[in-house]
Amino acid sequence: MADLITYREAIADGIAREMRLDPSVVCLGEDIGAAGGVFKSTQGLFEEFGPTRIWDTPISEQAIVGAAMGAAMTGMRPVAEIMFSDFLACCWDFIANEMPKVRYMTGGQVKVPMVVRTANGGGLGFGAQHSQAVENWALSVPGLVIAAPSTPSDVVGLMASAIRSDDPVLFFEHKALFATKGEPAPAGHVIPLGQANVVRTGSEITLVGLAWSMPIVLEAAELLAQQGISAEVIDLRTLVPLDAATVLSSVSKTSRILIVEENPFQGGWGGTLASIVADEGFYDLDAPVKRIAAASVPLAFATHLENELLPSVALTVETAVRMATS
Amino acid sequence: MADLITYREAIADGIAREMRLDPSVVCLGEDIGAAGGVFKSTQGLFEEFGPTRIWDTPISEQAIVGAAMGAAMTGMRPVAEIMFSDFLACCWDFIANEMPKVRYMTGGQVKVPMVVRTANGGGLGFGAQHSQAVENWALSVPGLVIAAPSTPSDVVGLMASAIRSDDPVLFFEHKALFATKGEPAPAGHVIPLGQANVVRTGSEITLVGLAWSMPIVLEAAELLAQQGISAEVIDLRTLVPLDAATVLSSVSKTSRILIVEENPFQGGWGGTLASIVADEGFYDLDAPVKRIAAASVPLAFATHLENELLPSVALTVETAVRMATS
């Protein structure tokens, strides 16, 4: 189709839509202005909105997120970019200790309506310090909305909700999805935070993914169908709020769940989800709760080594077949 | 008994024992010298080892951990103190992106034998920014040993292993346990990293805890025994390496597992452990896998509010009774 757009373009589109609607939305980050962002995901914003809405910063991650906080607390809706999600570590105090706690610590006197956008994840040969799926760091901190879209139109729909939210949102844009294409989002497209997407219905096994792992589970579901196994596929879209109800209701139908995560097994979101299913969905289960995740290893630079560490379609299919036929 | 020692004293004792054995062990941190640490957990070290082994630092968490790294990579075994574990956020880049990845990124050319000690956890009315159980942030990062002892002698035994380890270790000392007492560690006491402790044997339900939650599960087990329910109690002692085998073998006997965590439910270590049990121990299970964790809320300052949020003995007993009789 001629009018498909890339995930990358959807990011700038999603931001631009909100900036047109609300003058309090401003962007800041490194090289996001005239340069259009190092991933070109803010391309066109500087041209359309100019230097009073799009601000280039020094390499000062703490100042970026901290200043965004201060602005959010005083009437603005800042959208801060942290170039690679690994660099959230450089401002982790703000992400973990400040943003999510202000409303609570002040007894509701102060709110923090802001978005931190960041390029997340691996698969591109960027090595151990530029490839992590760090949404799991954030999952252990109450008070942060965590969004991680997998398609261009989800990017736009979730961006709208994220920017309009009165809660702080971490918005994980996946580097390995930037070049993927999809239908553009219709005008006024908004996806509520906390609503998982049942991307494919099925009856024998539930496959759950997020962001990078969605193409994997979708391809696996297709291959499973060819083998006569009917898989239901769920895209969580946000980790917080977590739409556990959609997952549990799927499991009550399929009796089997396989969670596919990009991140290392240890401390991954799949653990939290699996624990919910193994508790609240226990009596529905006909097979062990399974997770496919990356090895608990830093990611390697070499593509052929990185591939050894990350989940694959083949392993997903193989595991699902074993589960469905056990 | 006259010769019981406090958990707090055990920390200084554990460090001192290693410093006496190995001149490459040095300590650095804020107020750890003549002041003896703000929790008095390094009391006596400055007097015994002097300013060439015990270094007071500015309020520069990145410099503290970064300098410890550089020293560790060049022949020393530094023990860095980060006063409250919440402040690990101020040097999270070093904890998450540097320490655990150096050996791997350099292809084994460089190692990082160091310990970061920190006062962890809640229950003392210190509020949202001084009370977190942050070992879960670290759990999602491969390459870090994570120790969290619950008794004075475990403090000493694990400290010995931590300091002697050629891997970077995060050593979580629990604030609410500082004043608790126990048997002093015998001379030469060493507890291998990755070895859970079956603190109490039982046959009907497995209770798993860590650090702060150990007194809770132990008291609960005692109350359950009075009700005729036999609980096995496991203290994980380290999250990485994770002694899943001990937990799985216990579940194969009891068929029931209840995990009690101090941290918020979302992203807690119990999720990772539960997911392993719900997979590898699935066919042993006679009841849903249950987790008791803190509410997914920042911790409140007021004691009566903080208590609302944290796990309790009562809830542990009540849940275990329901599980054992279902």
Next chain:
Amino acid sequence: MAGSAVASPESLSGWYEQMLVIRGTEKAAFDLFMSGLVKGTTHLAAGHEAVAVGASAALEPDDYVWATYRGHHHAMARGLSAEACLGELMSKQTGSSQGKGGSMHMTYAPGNMMGSYAIIGSHLPMAVGSAWSSVLRQSGQVSVAFFGDGATNIGAFHEAINLAAVWRLPVIFVCENNLYMEYTPISSVTAVEHPAADRAGAYSLPRIVIDGNDVVVVRDEVAKAAAKARAGEGPSIIECLTYRHYGHSRTDPAKYRPEGELEQWLMRDPVKVLREHLAAAGVGEDEIGEIEQRAQHAVLAAIEAAKAAPLSDPAEAFTDVWADGGSQWRT
């Protein structure tokens, strides 16, 4: 170092009363701790009052103020009542944050006192952000961040000031240099003599060190910086020399202080200094006595009210996590 600027007897009287109420509230907080009515930890600002009162006197009601865990004085100088302050410490429903924040997180949003942050340095970028916000909204507001000498060695300090300077933002960084971090002298861990002022040059800002115990001096210097900020001429760093009368926190007897140091600083107690200003401005002993009585009564009434108030509702533990007021994170 005494201030040469003039202030009206009325202004001086108002500041004196405010300062005494703050001092009395800090004393009450200390006593309530000792009697077990306040839990957790607390960091008292007795000795630092001139910085809070002087700065507030130079600001407009809608200017923004940001503080550290040692922030009771800043919240009160911006309008937080002694009762709400003590109520917070005592976990009462009448506390400024219903006991959810506590001593280290005093906040008074009606006075644009945006909160107290307990992780060193973290509020400095936030103050840069509220200054940026004022520029974006063209509101003319100034932002002030108060911080300790110890905060000058943490990375966020450097990042905040550089960004403020580059963007020429209307923000004033006010250092309360009280010579110590927790138990360690700042001079032993800092590469310059004046931890804040001697860093100003690294951001093309002028070096300013003032007497932080004289409310008039503080008022004048902050007023200058505020005027500069409102004129679009960017940020300032002001280092105020002061001293804390209590130890670092509740549990600190401050034995690390050299003998006589406290006594020397008590001779320059900001309350004493201001009382002298009052006398010099012709305010009589009677009038001064009346102010003192009023302040004392206000504090006593606040203590009684805070004691009498109910503990906050246990359900408060689960409110104010999310925008909908609740704590639900999953379906």
Next chain:
Amino acid sequence: MAGSAVASPESLSGWYEQMLVIRGTEKAAFDLFMSGLVKGTTHLAAGHEAVAVGASAALEPDDYVWATYRGHHHAMARGLSAEACLGELMSKQTGSSQGKGGSMHMTYAPGNMMGSYAIIGSHLPMAVGSAWSSVLRQSGQVSVAFFGDGATNIGAFHEAINLAAVWRLPVIFVCENNLYMEYTPISSVTAVEHPAADRAGAYSLPRIVIDGNDVVVVRDEVAKAAAKARAGEGPSIIECLTYRHYGHSRTDPAKYRPEGELEQWLMRDPVKVLREHLAAAGVGEDEIGEIEQRAQHAVLAAIEAAKAAPLSDPAEAFTDVWADGGSQWRT
């Protein structure tokens, strides 16, 4: 800005060959990327060679060196072979880290080149740590951290230099000021003209700015700083003015540069400057030509060897996580 100091023809010749091998390897890396033989990203240092070669010339073999993601030149100046460098980029078993590190993490431990760190500022405290370690071990070693102009606005920079200054550690902070961060001029986001040197005063250190394209100038200044460090007189900050010939990374055509800027800097290309030094020192054209041929052959041989080497073993993905060599994190 040309260096006034003298260097022997032999020294100059050696540096020239080293510089040419580095330059040739960077060119090869660029070409191999373009032909698809190298994946991921890379940041070339062509143009910066005088900093690496000059600094190394001033150091002892056991001194420590720390670099950023733009670190090929530093690793090679400390002894990493062109073959191991290109092998790493091509994910070969012969690569310095068997393809686990890649372009951004070049390391050569045999030369005490302790690694390249890709998160801005993070290696600065590490260099402070290795300097501290030298003091603790009384080894007399000096540590050098190379970093970009952009790194001067991140918190770790400030914390590292303060600690180094307070503890008077033998560490040299060498800034490669190439005018740009990724695509943004450093001048647009920094509150002073010289991002590193103009911050030195904040740590009681002298302000030093030098020509970073003249290997002799760099060698002399680093030698001075090293002598000072070894004498127990503490750290130095040296700002080297230089320029990168390629864009920031593989994918950057560097269109943000004003017209003529690159050309102007190419006239002060460190290779050209050093060639002039050689001539001035009386080294003949023939001899210079021989050096150039030797370097070219070395690079060509390295390219061939790296191409011919096998990909690293897939099992390498699971080694070197833990001290036991493996990746087991649970029972």
